[in-house]
Structures are given as structure tokens and as C-alpha cells.
Amino acid sequence: MEPQELIDRYKEGERDFAGVDLSGITIKGHDLSDINLEGSDLRNCKFTSMTFNNANLKNCNFCESQFEVVSFINADLKEAKLTKSWFKAVNFQGAELTNAKFRESHRLIDCNFENAKMNKVDFYKVGISHQNFSSLDLQECNFSQVSANYINFNSSNLTRCNFKMANLESSNFQDACLKEANFKQANLKNANIMRSKLKSVSFVGANLTDANLYASNYEEAKIIGAIMPDGEVYDPEGYFVFESTPKSTQVEFIDTENAPKSPNSPHQAVIVNGSLYVAGQIAIAPTVNAILCEDEITEQTRQVMDNLTAILTAAGAGWTDVVKTTIFMIDLNECDRMNSVYSQYFPEGNLPICTCVAVSQLPQNVRIQIECVATV
Structure with a gap:
């Protein structure tokens, strides 16, 4: 959809634009309060002096945009x-x-x-x-791993927050x-941690040089290897803390209401270390949770691809990010x-x-099922 079409229809009173593709647009100086853009593709957009007050923007994909x-x-x-x-001066x-996800x-x-x-x-890794x-x-x-030039967390609830290797x-x-927060190897030089609740917080390997810990009971914290x-260096037993860039496995499950549940998987997709794996989709229409195009390969394919589109969007990806598909069909003559x-x-x-x-049977006797792999 072109931005002018959206603006014209909005001025005429229309508010429901869920799932539209507005990727790559530049838009300035408009009030789109109360608009419904749930699940829409808004990647690579530039928004200046815009108003989206009370808008429904759930599951929208704003990746690589400017605000x-x-x-x-x-x-x-x-x-x-x-x-x-x-983001600059965003309310x-x-x-x-x-x-x-601002990562x-x-x-x-x-x-x-x-x-x-x-x-x-x-x-994660945001410049603040x-x-x-x-x-x-x-x-x-x-x-x-955020890179921050002063952040004010005064009186906030940071329970179980992860500040590992953050500046x-x-x-x-x-x-x-700060209960159960993780500051492992974080840079906290000159930080004000006065009167904070530090139960079970980890400062392992952190730099607390000139930090103000007045009236904070850091005896309840893990401080081995901290400066x-x-x-x-707090090193009561000659304990040595060393950790280079961790090779940990980051896993995130993806589920969206804009696509049906996969017939064989507890989740629609999973992201593992930057790769997105989408479970096989069949031609179930998510609005009614039923197959509306029995025995018709073109319409079944279209519904499957629409379902996969919704899942890719929910994961912050699109078809240009897909690197592999696997297609299961009852009849290869329909290729x-x-x-x-x-x-x-x-x-x-x-x-x-x-x-x-080619397979002999698929869930709910459909004619096609497709899975895919993408980068995110």
C-alpha cells in the first residue's frame, strides 16, 4: 500500500489496516491516532513528526526504521x-x-x-x-552489551534484568x-547504586570503581572477581574470572495469532542464534481455524504462503530473508x-x-505442507 492511499482512507474514517505492507515508506507530519496496523510490515520506514496515539501496533515489524x-x-x-x-525524541x-524488541x-x-x-x-546492544x-x-x-552514556534507573524494578557486559x-x-539481576562483567564505574536492593544480584567480574554503594547490602550479592x-579486586580465594564473547545458544520461540498453530509442533517457529526455523504450515485459515480450500492446490498453496508470511513478520523477517524451503506434496504432477x-x-x-x-498423506488430508528457514 502507498502511504497516500493509507492517509486518504484514514481521513475518510477507516481505521482497520491490519496486516498491510508499508515497508520502505517515508511519512511526515500526520496524525494516525487509533489506527489498527496489527501485524503490518513497516520495515525500512522513516517516520518524522508522526502521531500514533492509542494505535494498535501489536506484532508490527518496524525493523531498520527511523523515528x-x-x-x-x-x-x-x-x-x-x-x-x-x-529513535530520537520518541514519546x-x-x-x-x-x-x-529494540535489540x-x-x-x-x-x-x-x-x-x-x-x-x-x-x-540487547542498543546505543542509549x-x-x-x-x-x-x-x-x-x-x-x-548496551552502550550507554548515563541511564537513570532511579526507583525502578529491575528484578531479573540482564546487564551482562553492559557499559x-x-x-x-x-x-x-536489583533482585537477581545479572551485571556479570558490566562496567559500573561511577554508578550510583545507593540504597538499592541487591539480593542475589551478580556483580561477578564487574567494574565498580568509584561506584556509590552506600546503604546497599552488597553482602547479599555475588561479587567474586569484581573491581x-x-x-x-574482590578475590578472596584466588578466584579468576575470564570470559570472552560467549558462545551461548540464544533461543526464542515465535507464535502469532495471525497464523494457525502448526499441526505437528508446539510452536510456529523458533529463532536459534540468528536463524529462524518455521514449522510446516498447511492451508488452515486462521480466522476460522479450518481448511476452506479442500482439494485445490493453488488456493491451498496461497493459504500456506500467507500463513508463513504472518509467522515471518512476527519474527521480524520477510520472504527476502528465507534461504531454504521444504515442500511436501501428495501429487508431484501439481508442481x-x-x-x-x-x-x-x-x-x-x-x-x-x-x-x-512426495508423500502419501499429510495432516488433515491436505495436498501441500511447507516449512522454511530464514535469517533474522
Whole structure:
């Protein structure tokens, strides 16, 4: 959809634009409050002086987009993909951001998160500058490897947050709850941790040089190998802490209401270390949870590809990111008809490698099932 068509239809009173493709647009100076764009593709967009107050933006894919002076007051951005993006003077006041992903975004500057709902938000490797996260419930957020020039976490709930290897120099944690938080190998030089709750927090290998721990009971914390405020390494038993870039396995399951459950899998997809594996989809229409195109290979293929599109979008990917598909068919004589639909979903010349397998039977007696692998 072109941006002008969206704006014209919005001005005429239309609000429901769920699932539209607006990728690559540049849009400036419009108020789209109360719009429903749930599950839409908004990758590589540029938004300037825009208003999305009270908008439904759940599961939207905003990857690699730019936001400058944009208002999301009370908007629903639950599970939105905002990775590798750029944010300046964005107002998220009162927004629903649970499970939103800002990971690897280039910059987060002067944004307002007042009263936002922010459990399990992913800020992995985000560049953050002079940001206020005070008095927020940030339980289980991921701040690992962030590069920050002062963050204010005053009086916030940071229970079970991950700050591993983060640069948090001069940041403010005064009166914050840091229960079970992980600061392993984090840089906390000159940080203010006064009167914070430190039960079961890990400062293993962290740099606490000149940090203010006044009235914080760090005896309840794990501090082996940490550089303490006086510059001395806490090393009571000659314990040595060394860890290079970890080779850990990062796993994230993907499930969306915009596609049916896979007939053979507990989840629709899984991301493992940057690779997305999508379970086999059949031609179930998610709106009615039933097959509406029995014994018709072209329509079944179209429904399967639409289901896969919804799952890819929920994972922050698209068909250009797909590197392999596996197609299971009852009758290989229908390959040409199947391919006439299948190929429409890929940009010209960008078909992934593919394996097509003949089988005697598929779930619910459908004629086709497709799975795929993509990069994210």
C-alpha cells in the first residue's frame, strides 16, 4: 500500500489496516491516532513528526526504521519488532511494550517511557544516551552489551534484568530493586547504586570503581572477581574470572495469532542464534481455524504462503530473508500449479533453495505442507 492511499482512507474514517505492507515508506507530519496496523510490515520506514496515539501496533515489524519526534502515547506495541532502528525524541508514554524488541538499534536518544509497560523488553546492544527509565517496572528486560552514556534507573524494578557486559558508566540505580539481576562483567564505574536492593544480584567480574554503594547490602550479592569501589579486586580465594564473547545458544520461540498453530509442533517457529526455523504450515485459515480450500492446490498453496508470511513478520523477517524451503506434496504432477503461486511471494530472481518431497498423506488430508528457514 502507498502511504497516500493509507492517509486518504484514514481521513475518510477507516481505521482497520491490519496486516498491510508499508515497508520502505517515508511519512511526515500526520496524525494516525487509533489506527489498527496489527501485524503490518513497516520495515525500512522513516517516520518524522508522526502521531500514533492509542494505535494498535501489536506484532508490527518496524525493523531498520527511523523515528524522530514520533508519539506512541498509550499505543499497543506488544511484541513489536523495532530492531536495528533509530529513535530520537520518541514519546512512548503509557505504551504497552511487553516483549518488544529494540535489540541492536543504533541509537535511543531523549525518549519518554513514563508509565510504559515494559516487562521483558529486549535492548540487547542498543546505543542509549541520557535516557530516563526511572520508576518503571522493567522486570526481565535484556540490557546485555548496551552502550550507554548515563541511564537513570532511579526507583525502578529491575528484578531479573540482564546487564551482562553492559557499559553503564555513571548510571543511576538509586533505590532500585536489583533482585537477581545479572551485571556479570558490566562496567559500573561511577554508578550510583545507593540504597538499592541487591539480593542475589551478580556483580561477578564487574567494574565498580568509584561506584556509590552506600546503604546497599552488597553482602547479599555475588561479587567474586569484581573491581570494588576502592579499586581492589574482590578475590578472596584466588578466584579468576575470564570470559570472552560467549558462545551461548540464544533461543526464542515465535507464535502469532495471525497464523494457525502448526499441526505437528508446539510452536510456529523458533529463532536459534540468528536463524529462524518455521514449522510446516498447511492451508488452515486462521480466522476460522479450518481448511476452506479442500482439494485445490493453488488456493491451498496461497493459504500456506500467507500463513508463513504472518509467522515471518512476527519474527521480524520477510520472504527476502528465507534461504531454504521444504515442500511436501501428495501429487508431484501439481508442481507447476503450486509453483505459479509459490513463486509470486519472492522478489524476481530471489528464490531460495528448495526441496520438494512426495508423500502419501499429510495432516488433515491436505495436498501441500511447507516449512522454511530464514535469517533474522
